[in-house]
Amino acid sequence: MKKEDDNQLNDSINESPRPGLEDDRKHIEEQARPPKQSPVVPEQLSLDSKLKFACYPGISCFTACCGNIDIMLTPYDVLRMKNRLGISSDEFLEKYTRSRIDEKTGWPQLLLLMGEGEERPCPFVTEEGCTIYSDRPAMCRYYPVGQGIHRREIEGEVENREFYMLIREDHCRGFEEDKRWTIAEWRENQEASHYDEMNRDWKDIFIRRVTREEDEDGRRQQIFFIASYNIDQFRKFVFESRLLDVFVLDDEYVDRIREDELELMRFAFRYLRFLFGVEKDLELREGA
Numbered sequence: 001m002k003k004e005d006d007n008q009l010n011d012s013i014n015e016s017p018r019p020g021l022e023d024d025r026k027h028i029e030e031q032a033r034p035p036k037q038s039p040v041v042p043e044q045l046s047l048d049s050k051l052k053f054a055c056y057p058g059i060s061c062f063t064a065c066c067g068n069i070d071i072m073l074t075p076y077d078v079l080r081m082k083n084r085l086g087i088s089s090d091e092f093l094e095k096y097t098r099s100r101i102d103e104k105t106g107w108p109q110l111l112l113l114m115g116e117g118e119e120r121p122c123p124f125v126t127e128e129g130c131t132i133y134s135d136r137p138a139m140c141r142y143y144p145v146g147q148g149i150h151r152r153e154i155e156g157e158v159e160n161r162e163f164y165m166l167i168r169e170d171h172c173r174g175f176e177e178d179k180r181w182t183i184a185e186w187r188e189n190q191e192a193s194h195y196d197e198m199n200r201d202w203k204d205i206f207i208r209r210v211t212r213e214e215d216e217d218g219r220r221q222q223i224f225f226i227a228s229y230n231i232d233q234f235r236k237f238v239f240e241s242r243l244l245d246v247f248v249l250d251d252e253y254v255d256r257i258r259e260d261e262l263e264l265m266r267f268a269f270r271y272l273r274f275l276f277g278v279e280k281d282l283e284l285r286e287g288a
C-alpha cells in the first residue's frame with residue numbers, strides 16, 4: 001500500500017529572520033495566512049522564481065538588518081566563523097552563541113548571541129558593515145530570501161524538497177533597487193549554495209524529530225550538539241576514545257579526518273546519521 005506521509009513540513013534554518021523548525025501541515029496552512037507583521041511573504045518560491053533586489057554599502061538602510069534578529073547557525077557556519085576569529089570552538093560557543101531546544105524536533109539549535117538593548121546588534125556589525133563578511137553565516141547570505149525544506153516519506157523513501165520565500169521587512173530598501181535575479185542566481189552570488197552543500201547531510205538529521213521517549217536522558221541531544229557545533233570536542237572524542245576501533249575505517253581516511261577539519265565535520269555528520277538510524281554508511285567492526 002502506498003504510504004504517503006507529507007505532514008512533515010519542516011522549515012529549515014534560513015526560513016525567516018526569526019526562524020524555528022516547524023513540522024506540520026497545519027502550521028504551513030497557518031503560515032499561508034501569516035500573523036500580522038510577519039515579514040515572510042506567504043508564497044513558496046522555486047530556484048527559477050524572480051527577485052528584484054540589491055544590497056550594497058551606501059544604501060540608506062545599510063546594516064539595518066544586522067540587529068534584533070535570531071540568526072541560526074549551522075555546523076559549517078561555526079567552522080567558518082571560529083576560524084575567521086582564530087579561536088577554538090569552545091571559545092566561539094561561549095562568547096558568541098546561545099542555544100535552545102527546538103520545540104518541534106527536539107534537537108538543540110545554535111543561535112548567534114546578539115547584543116543587549118532594544119537594537120540587539122549583531123556582535124560583528126559596525127558602521128562599515130559586517131566585520132566577518134566573507135565568513136558570514138548562511139542565513140545572512142540568503143537574506144532577504146528564506147529557505148524551507150518540504151520533507152515527505154513515500155513507501156519508506158524520504159524525499160526532501162527545498163523551497164524559498166521572500167522576507168520583506170519595512171526597513172529594507174533593497175527591494176526598491178532595479179537589479180533582477182532568479183533565486184538560483186542570488187544563492188550563487190551569495191555563496192549560499194556552497195553552504196547548503198556543506199550542511200546538506202546535517203540538515204537531513206536536523207529536520208527529523210527526536211522524541212522524548214527516544215532521548216529520555218538527553219544523551220542524543222548532547223551528542224548531536226557536540227558533533228554539530230563543537231568540532232574541537234568532537235575531534236577529542238574521535239581520537240581519544242575507542243570510537244576508531246568500533247568502525248571499519250581505512251588508515252588513509254583516518255589520516256584525512258585527523259588533518260582536515262572539513263573532512264572531520266563530514267565524518268561527524270556520518271556518525272550522527274549512523275547513530276540516529278538515518279543512514280548506516282559506517283560499518284561496525286566484527287564484535288564491536
Ligand code: SF4
Nearest residue numbers: 066122124125130140
Ligand atoms: S554576521 Fe554579519 S551579516 Fe550577519 S547579522 Fe552579523 S554583521 Fe550582519
Ligand code: SF4
Nearest residue numbers: 055061063065172174
Ligand atoms: S536592510 Fe536590506 S538592503 Fe538594507 S542592508 Fe540589510 S539586506 Fe541590505
